[in-house]
Amino acid sequence: MKGSLIILSFFATGLLLGIYRFFPVELLGYNVSFFVLCVLMFSVGISIGNDPTSFHQFRNLNPRLIFLPIMTILGTWLGVVVVSFFLKNRSMADCLAVGSGFGYYSLSSILITQCKGIELGTIALLSNIMREVFTLLFAPWMVKYFGKLAPICAGGATTMDTTFPIIVRTSGKDFAIVSIYQGFIMDFTVPFLVTFFCSL
Amino acid sequence: MFIVIACMITGIVVGYLFRQYKLRFIHFLILTLIWLLLFFLGLEVGANETVIRQFGKLGYEAFLLAFAATLGSVIFAGLLWMTVRSKSVSK
16 A cells, blocks of 8 residues: 555656646657666566466365456456447547556556556546445445455455555455466456557 | 557566566666656646646546446456355355
């Protein structure tokens, strides 16, 4: 939670500096953020490849729970597709790109801004932050009505870090490995799915 | 955009090749780059008057998408939960 607030405060600081023109935005060419994004993705790749032990941990998982990330993806897409019929000015692919952030707001908003422009990028940022907040706030309610896997699916890509503590508290310690597994798989798929829907 | 994916895949290969070295600084680097990029995004959003004027509307659309995405995945989680639990009960 503290980490998310720090990240948000960087966005808010930029926002205020931009609104009041304290910072000449012209200095910030399209290429600067694209270059930084490439370095970021390279680093994300290194962090995945550098830690093969994560794969071995998942062997003692209930085989049916391997499908949990797929349920997260399908459920999210279904919900987002329904909403896309109500949002006349957004295409289904736009909505699917936003939904495919799965709560990973930093990366998805940056990717979508690069591809689809700043408007959809802002929606992606806000929407994926809200998803994380919903999970943090309503996890106990989700467990009560939809079972112990519900907060893990709701948390999407954040179940390895920011929403992990609340999931362990509401679903129980038995679901810690499932939660990490889901976060790991989703973190990995977000860049692929978001760029895929952006290119449609 | 596929350059971005190519960067990530190159990173995975490099990270795997150096797997005997624990590259701990990489997590700090990732965090710093995310801070920097979101600061940039904030600057861009703030300087863009059309986006600022529409901020409430964009927030509303973001809320609908977040709500539907969360609800959809929670329902699908419930479906999987039923099959997992009914199996363990039948044992």
